[in-house]
Amino acid sequence: MRMLTVAAAQMGPIQKADSRQAVIARMIALLDEAKEKGADLVVYPELALTTFFPRWYHEDRAEADIWFEDAMPGPATQALFDRAREHGIAISFGYAEKTPDGHHFNTSILTDKSGAIVGKYRKIHLPGHAEYDPERTHQHLEKRYFEPGDLGFPVWRTLGGVLGMAICNDRRWPETYRVMGLQGVEMVLIGYNTPSVNSQRGAEGPEKRLFHNRLSVQAGAYQNATWVVAVAKAGDEDGHHMIGGSLIVDPNGEIVAEAKTEGDELLVHACDLDETAFGKSTIFDFARHRRIEHYGLITSRTGAVPPPEA
Amino acid sequence: MRMLTVAAAQMGPIQKADSRQAVIARMIALLDEAKEKGADLVVYPELALTTFFPRWYHEDRAEADIWFEDAMPGPATQALFDRAREHGIAISFGYAEKTPDGHHFNTSILTDKSGAIVGKYRKIHLPGHAEYDPERTHQHLEKRYFEPGDLGFPVWRTLGGVLGMAICNDRRWPETYRVMGLQGVEMVLIGYNTPSVNSQRGAEGPEKRLFHNRLSVQAGAYQNATWVVAVAKAGDEDGHHMIGGSLIVDPNGEIVAEAKTEGDELLVHACDLDETAFGKSTIFDFARHRRIEHYGLITSRTGAVPPPEA
Numbered sequence: 001m002r003m004l005t006v007a008a009a010q011m012g013p014i015q016k017a018d019s020r021q022a023v024i025a026r027m028i029a030l031l032d033e034a035k036e037k038g039a040d041l042v043v044y045p046e047l048a049l050t051t052f053f054p055r056w057y058h059e060d061r062a063e064a065d066i067w068f069e070d071a072m073p074g075p076a077t078q079a080l081f082d083r084a085r086e087h088g089i090a091i092s093f094g095y096a097e098k099t100p101d102g103h104h105f106n107t108s109i110l111t112d113k114s115g116a117i118v119g120k121y122r123k124i125h126l127p128g129h130a131e132y133d134p135e136r137t138h139q140h141l142e143k144r145y146f147e148p149g150d151l152g153f154p155v156w157r158t159l160g161g162v163l164g165m166a167i168c169n170d171r172r173w174p175e176t177y178r179v180m181g182l183q184g185v186e187m188v189l190i191g192y193n194t195p196s197v198n199s200q201r202g203a204e205g206p207e208k209r210l211f212h213n214r215l216s217v218q219a220g221a222y223q224n225a226t227w228v229v230a231v232a233k234a235g236d237e238d239g240h241h242m243i244g245g246s247l248i249v250d251p252n253g254e255i256v257a258e259a260k261t262e263g264d265e266l267l268v269h270a271c272d273l274d275e276t277a278f279g280k281s282t283i284f285d286f287a288r289h290r291r292i293e294h295y296g297l298i299t300s301r302t303g304a305v306p307p308p309e310a
Numbered sequence: 311m312r313m314l315t316v317a318a319a320q321m322g323p324i325q326k327a328d329s330r331q332a333v334i335a336r337m338i339a340l341l342d343e344a345k346e347k348g349a350d351l352v353v354y355p356e357l358a359l360t361t362f363f364p365r366w367y368h369e370d371r372a373e374a375d376i377w378f379e380d381a382m383p384g385p386a387t388q389a390l391f392d393r394a395r396e397h398g399i400a401i402s403f404g405y406a407e408k409t410p411d412g413h414h415f416n417t418s419i420l421t422d423k424s425g426a427i428v429g430k431y432r433k434i435h436l437p438g439h440a441e442y443d444p445e446r447t448h449q450h451l452e453k454r455y456f457e458p459g460d461l462g463f464p465v466w467r468t469l470g471g472v473l474g475m476a477i478c479n480d481r482r483w484p485e486t487y488r489v490m491g492l493q494g495v496e497m498v499l500i501g502y503n504t505p506s507v508n509s510q511r512g513a514e515g516p517e518k519r520l521f522h523n524r525l526s527v528q529a530g531a532y533q534n535a536t537w538v539v540a541v542a543k544a545g546d547e548d549g550h551h552m553i554g555g556s557l558i559v560d561p562n563g564e565i566v567a568e569a570k571t572e573g574d575e576l577l578v579h580a581c582d583l584d585e586t587a588f589g590k591s592t593i594f595d596f597a598r599h600r601r602i603e604h605y606g607l608i609t610s611r612t613g614a615v616p617p618p619e620a
Binding site for chain 1: 434435436437458459462463465466467472479482483484485488489491492493494508510511518521522525526528529532533562563564588590592593594595596597598599600601602604605606607608609610611612613614615616617618619620
């Protein structure tokens with residue numbers, strides 16, 4: 001047994017007007033609760049420090065820089081790092097990253113138990129659009145404010161296992177899990193902010209959105225024999241509602257913990273990383289069963305090309 | 311709307327002693343029922359003509375040739391093709407194929423409504439093992455009796471849409487659906503024979519096996535915005551039990567029809583192929599969202615390679 005006790009730290013809504021300091025105080029409260037419950041690792045959502053700002057259109061893109069962090073840790077986040085180090089707990093959370101040379105990414109980081117950043121991931125599958133879209137019930141401007149991640153899907157050997165990260169829409173793409181699966185990933189950490197209604201199909205409400213969340217996460221876990229921890233920022237942000245439904249999923253694809261609220265809520269589960277071994281050595285023993293000679297289109301073709309009409 | 315009414319023709323068990331003629335009579339009865347119910351296409355399981363013979367070990371591999379077809383249609387199957395043509399119904403089913411030059415494949419075919427074979431697929435993801443394994447509760451010798459498919463994952467423009475095929479274990483591999491999704495597939499036809507107990511983990515019984523079946527099929531449908539029809543051969547074959555649970559899944563990943571028995575049972579659903587358009591043009595618009603520059607390992611690496619130990 002290789003036990004890693006993980007806490008999925010779901011967060012309730014963050015309003016536009018909320019300060020970074022107020023948010024950090026909530027994150028620290030969750031961290032303290034995780035300490036009491038014996039967690040080794042606390043996983044917070046995507047863009048954990050602010051409201052989900054890509055729903056707001058800034059004609060001047062530079063105005064959106066108020067939502068970004070220039071340094072990590074920085075003035076507001078240092079207290080969170082300090083408390084994590086005191087507790088001897090590793091943390092992972094998402095934030096909007098502005099690099100010294102002016103690039104913008106939707107990023108997440110992973111620390112070890114000393115508070116040192118050991119891994120960084122930049123979101124690859126940016127959903128939404130870049131220009132104001134009057135057809136939508138609400139805007140989803142990730143393609144306006146972020147560049148696609150440029151770090152691939154790395155994994156890190158830390159906390160006694162092999163860990164990877166993904167962010168929100170990445171979880172719907174099987175390529176995300178597979179690239180990490182091919183590096184032996186044992187636990188994938190995912191944060192998300194998911195509007196409760198599809199902005200392009202109003203009838204697709206929270207039930208279907210929660211179904212797709214579970215389906216994508218459970219399939220990724222099963223098909224790569226890995227633990228997956230998926231953590232929401234949930235609830236009503238300035239009139240825009242987001243699903244909760246944070247999940248911890250085992251390497252068989254079974255849900256072992258699921259959030260009951262849309263607020264700040266901690267799910268704690270003691271995960272045996274050795275439980276990944278059965279799937280990885282039998283039905284999903286990639287070396288014996290994968291047939292890469294027939295997968296060529298996956299990396300040679302971006303968009304779908306149907307056969308010609310007769 | 312582009313309606314295609316599909317019938318999933320689940321089949322109950324076929325014992326070793328059952329003749330091809332008796333099986334074909336059952337398949338024709340299902341075809342007649344499908345005609346009454348207005349089906350355009352009937353989908354039968356993997357290895358529909360015989361018992362699931364890879365559970366039986368033949369030391370002399372050539373003895374297993376009794377389970378294979380030299381011609382399609384052949385003497386036993388001609389009657390099925392004739393009835394399908396009379397009814398004006400397209401069919402798809404699986405069988406063990408022996409080629410004129412002595413190769414062996416786990417194959418499925420698709421006809422048009424005139425009974426002409428328009429598509430052939432040979433199973434790529436062969437599960438199991440090639441040599442007798444005394445550690446298993448039962449044998450699963452697909453790697454002994456078949457070569458991996460050599461035709462890739464083609465799709466065909468037929469029956470008013472873009473159709474593809476996969477077989478049994480293929481459905482657990484996201485690569486299967488994705489390669490077809492990149493060719494604009496609108497309906498994937500899958501037959502399976504799935505033992506109710508994992509031969510390498512006795513505690514993994516029918517409930518978990520049905521869960522994995524649903525999970526894999528639903529995720530493949532959703533993540534490629536395609537209909538999927540998954541059809542079992544089910545029940546007790548000479549003391550070896552297999553799951554039923556045949557499914558028709560819509561392009562949102564929702565189950566629209568599911569088998570209730572483990573016997574011969576027809577599920578009929580009128581599928582609108584245009585329902586695939588929403589997903590393909592929004593969240594799974596591959597051209598806008600996929601990032602093949604980060605997927606390289608999927609086609610360059612077969613087996614998992616974890617990072618080195620510290």
